[in-house]
Amino acid sequence: MTILEKIIAQKKIEVDQLLASNVTFPEREITRPSLYQTLRKAKQLQVISEMKRASPSKGLIADGANPVKQATAYYEAGAACISVLTDKEFFKGSFEDLSAVADAVPIALLCKDFMIHKIQIDQAKSAGASVILLIVAALDDETLGSLYTYANEEGLDVLVEVHNVEELQRALSIDARIIGVNNRDLHTFEVDLAQTELIASHFPFDEERVFISESGIWGPEDAERAAKAGASAVLVGESLMRSDSVKEALQALQVEKHVDRP
Ligand SMILES: O=P(O)(O)OC[C@@H](O)[C@@H](O)c1c[nH]c2ccccc12
Numbered sequence: 001m002t003i004l005e006k007i008i009a010q011k012k013i014e015v016d017q018l019l020a021s022n023v024t025f026p027e028r029e030i031t032r033p034s035l036y037q038t039l040r041k042a043k044q045l046q047v048i049s050e051m052k053r054a055s056p057s058k059g060l061i062a063d064g065a066n067p068v069k070q071a072t073a074y075y076e077a078g079a080a081c082i083s084v085l086t087d088k089e090f091f092k093g094s095f096e097d098l099s100a101v102a103d104a105v106p107i108a109l110l111c112k113d114f115m116i117h118k119i120q121i122d123q124a125k126s127a128g129a130s131v132i133l134l135i136v137a138a139l140d141d142e143t144l145g146s147l148y149t150y151a152n153e154e155g156l157d158v159l160v161e162v163h164n165v166e167e168l169q170r171a172l173s174i175d176a177r178i179i180g181v182n183n184r185d186l187h188t189f190e191v192d193l194a195q196t197e198l199i200a201s202h203f204p205f206d207e208e209r210v211f212i213s214e215s216g217i218w219g220p221e222d223a224e225r226a227a228k229a230g231a232s233a234v235l236v237g238e239s240l241m242r243s244d245s246v247k248e249a250l251q252a253l254q255v256e257k258h259v260d261r262p
Pocket residue numbers: 050052112113135161182214215216217235236237238239
């Protein structure tokens with residue numbers, strides 16, 4: 001099994017437990033600015049900064065990190081959105097982290113998890129998220145479409161993650177408007193920013209869609225490369241978690257967007 005398959009197998013167990021427990025997640029109103037609008041309007045490359053304690057590819061990254069302190073530093077540095085990993089088994093995250101961050105910062109908030117069932121979307125929204133992630137590689141067309149529609153109906157933005165051109169076509173076929181290319185292959189862990197350039201060469205840049213480059217962004221050169229390819233934002237975890245100066249590191253990524261892209 002690849003790591004993605006292992007994670008999804010574990011998610012199925014967790015979702016079955018959630019469903020069997022009959023928990024309900026209280027409704028919560030979304031009061032955050034729309035990530036989509038923020039990215040469309042911005043003149044500079046925006047940063048979606050991630051609270052990431054650990055990952056299956058890197059092991060421990062920042063075990064003792066305090067999510068509220070981390071998110072506050074991101075917010076004060078000018079992040080467009082905070083991403084909080086909520087997966088426990090593989091990333092040492094939690095929904096408590098997400099709720100705590102939701103109470104601490106007013107900007108767009110992404111629940112970073114492996115969504116396979118709409119109950120997880122309810123849970124994310126109830127914990128304060130305004131954006132969810134859908135990973136095309138983890139979903140069949142029908143589930144991808146129905147989760148996307150459900151999240152939209154709930155007023156959430158959806159970041160649809162792809163890794164290759166075939167997955168991009170699947171994202172476009174549900175008319176996803178926020179599409180991110182993960183530079184990391186979730187089957188092999190290989191990271192390559194050339195993936196951003198490859199997907200960009202097939203991406204229909206227009207007034208509707210925004211393009212995001214995710215993973216493996218270590219500094220301004222990488223940000224520049226993503227911007228040049230047409231990205232509106234980068235999603236950054238490890239390099240910011242490891243940084244002694246979050247503010248400097250984050251602001252160094254806010255390079256000019258490429259002029260040829262809408
Ligand atoms: O730590 P990095 O290399 O900056 O990557 C951040 C983010 O892109 C990565 O955590 C990520 C992208 N897509 C995901 C899907 C699930 C879990 C994690 C991810």
